Amino acid sequence: xxxxxxxxxxxxxxxxxxxxxxxxxxxxxxxxxxxxxxxxxxxxxxxxxxxxxxxxxxxxxxxxxxxxxxxxxxxxxxxxxxxxxxxxxxxxxxxxxxxxxxxxxxxxxxxxxxxxxxxxxxxxxxxxxxxxxxxxxxxxxxxxxxxxxxxxxxxxxxxxxxxxxxxxxxxxxxxxxxxxxxxxxxxxxxxxxxxxxxxxxxxxxxxxxxxxxxxxxxxxxxxxxxxxxxxxxxxxxxxxxxxxxxxxxxxxxxxxxxxxxxxxxxxxxxxxxxxxxxxxxxxxxxxxxxxxxxxxxxxxxxxx
Numbered sequence: 001x002x003x004x005x006x007x008x009x010x011x012x013x014x015x016x017x018x019x020x021x022x023x024x025x026x027x028x029x030x031x032x033x034x035x036x037x038x039x040x041x042x043x044x045x046x047x048x049x050x051x052x053x054x055x056x057x058x059x060x061x062x063x064x065x066x067x068x069x070x071x072x073x074x075x076x077x078x079x080x081x082x083x084x085x086x087x088x089x090x091x092x093x094x095x096x097x098x099x100x101x102x103x104x105x106x107x108x109x110x111x112x113x114x115x116x117x118x119x120x121x122x123x124x125x126x127x128x129x130x131x132x133x134x135x136x137x138x139x140x141x142x143x144x145x146x147x148x149x150x151x152x153x154x155x156x157x158x159x160x161x162x163x164x165x166x167x168x169x170x171x172x173x174x175x176x177x178x179x180x181x182x183x184x185x186x187x188x189x190x191x192x193x194x195x196x197x198x199x200x201x202x203x204x205x206x207x208x209x210x211x212x213x214x215x216x217x218x219x220x221x222x223x224x225x226x227x228x229x230x231x232x233x234x235x236x237x238x239x240x241x242x243x244x245x246x247x248x249x250x251x252x253x254x255x256x257x258x259x260x261x262x263x264x265x266x267x268x269x270x271x272x273x274x275x276x277x278x279x280x281x282x283x284x285x286x287x288x289x290x291x292x293x294x295x296x297x298x299x300x301x302x303x304x
Contacts, residue, residue, distance in 0.1 A: 054272045055260055055283040056253045057133055059126050061117065066130040069111030075180065081145040082106055089148055100155045102148040105176065110183040110202030124182055124303045125229040125249075131181040132173070132246055132262045132281075139280040140264050141167025144188065146176060160266035160279045173264040173281060174231055174244045184208065184302060194233040194241045199302060211301035219288040222296075223259050229303045232261070235295045245292060247299070248283065258285040261292065 059066060070076045079086035082103035088094060089103050098104065117123035138146055139161040149166035150156075156164045168176060171190035178184040183202030187193045198207040213230065216222050226232075228249035236242035245263035252260030256272045260283050268291075269277040269284050277284055286292050 051275070051278050051282075053136075053277075053283055054255050055285075057129055057248060057251050057260075057283070058253050059130070059251060061123055061126050065114060065117055065123065066126055069113055069127075072112050074106060075108060075111070078147040080106060081147055090150060090154075095154065098144070100142055100157045102143050102150060103145060105144050105172075105179060105188075107185055108179055108183045111181070121303050125227065126251065128177050128181045128229045128246070128303070129248060129251060129262070131177040133283075135168070135173070135177075135281045136283070137278075137280060138264070139165045139167035140169060140266060141165060142169050142172075143167055144172055167280065168264050170244050170264050174246060177246065178302065182303075186302075190233070190244055191241055193231075193244060194297065194300075196300070208302060208304075211304060213299035213301060215296040215298055219293060222293075223286075226299060227301065227303075229301075231300045231302070232292065233297045233299070234292055235297050241297050245284075245286075247286075252283070254285065256285075258287055260284065261286050 074080035082089065083106055084094060084103040094103055111127070113123065113127075135146055140159050141161060141164075142157045142159065143166070146168050147166060150164055152164050154164055159169075161167065171186075171193050172188050175186040175188045175193065178186050178199075185200040187196060196210060197212075198209050201208050213225060216225075226247045226249060228247060228251055230247040230249075232245045232247060233241045234243040234245065243263070243265065245261040245265075248260040248262055254260055254272060258272065262281070262283055264281045265284075266279050267276065271277050272285065284292075
């Protein structure tokens with residue numbers, strides 16, 4: 001598992017127990033990602049690292065069921081997050097080939113899950129959320145993989161985090177959790193990810209047709225139509241899709257009962273306690289007056 005997922009598992013153990021065609025690794029991946037922009041993520045500054053979120057996720061499957069696949073390589077080893085050997089992540093060749101994005105992501109096969117849950121949509125949704133939750137607190141950066149941590153002098157796309165570090169942007173985050181979690185390959189460019197009508201299924205044995213869910217103007221009706229793991233695509237001030245969030249759905253726990261999402265984004269979001277939510281990957285509220293709802297384009301359902 002990634003360093004982050006490894007730490008998440010240890011924490012649970014401590015308390016008694018975390019039209020899409022396959023993108024071929026290479027320059028095309030970096031070229032595609034370079035087209036991605038998100039106005040909101042270019043402003044703001046790093047928030048305090050001691051932030052305490054009022055939000056949580058409550059699962060019905062045990063940690064063993066949700067995290068069992070991470071015990072089998074290549075999952076479970078952060079140095080295998082890319083096809084590029086870890087000792088070459090900071091090489092001149094990677095710098096010249098991928099620039100600020102860093103090494104390309106590995107494409108994982110279907111996870112080995114217990115027979116009683118392997119084909120259960122509820123398990124798949126909780127698996128995706130588990131992987132996403134394991135990355136809470138990771139900064140916002142235009143990187144392909146979560147554990148790539150380039151030096152300060154590496155080429156950098158200025159973002160709200162304010163400096164070079166490890167991190168993921170919105171659509172590399174959504175792509176990562178589906179890839180690592182279920183072996184499902186999403187395009188990493190947010191525009192192309194939002195326009196896709198199908199994705200490559202685990203082990204490249206076929207495709208999954210994406211169910212498209214229109215935004216609608218009724219907040220309550222929209223929330224009732226969504227299920228955990230759905231991907232919601234958000235427009236910027238220009239009316240262009242620039243962001244993606246993951247619906248937490250029935251598994252989210254909020255002190256005021258507001259629906260929750262998981263995403264990697266910039267500043268400007270407050271939690272139920274009116275505290276600023278830090279830049280990067282966090283649980284955030286989905287409300288009728290939020291940018292998320294007011295600028296929602298549509299949603300994708302991959303787990304059906």
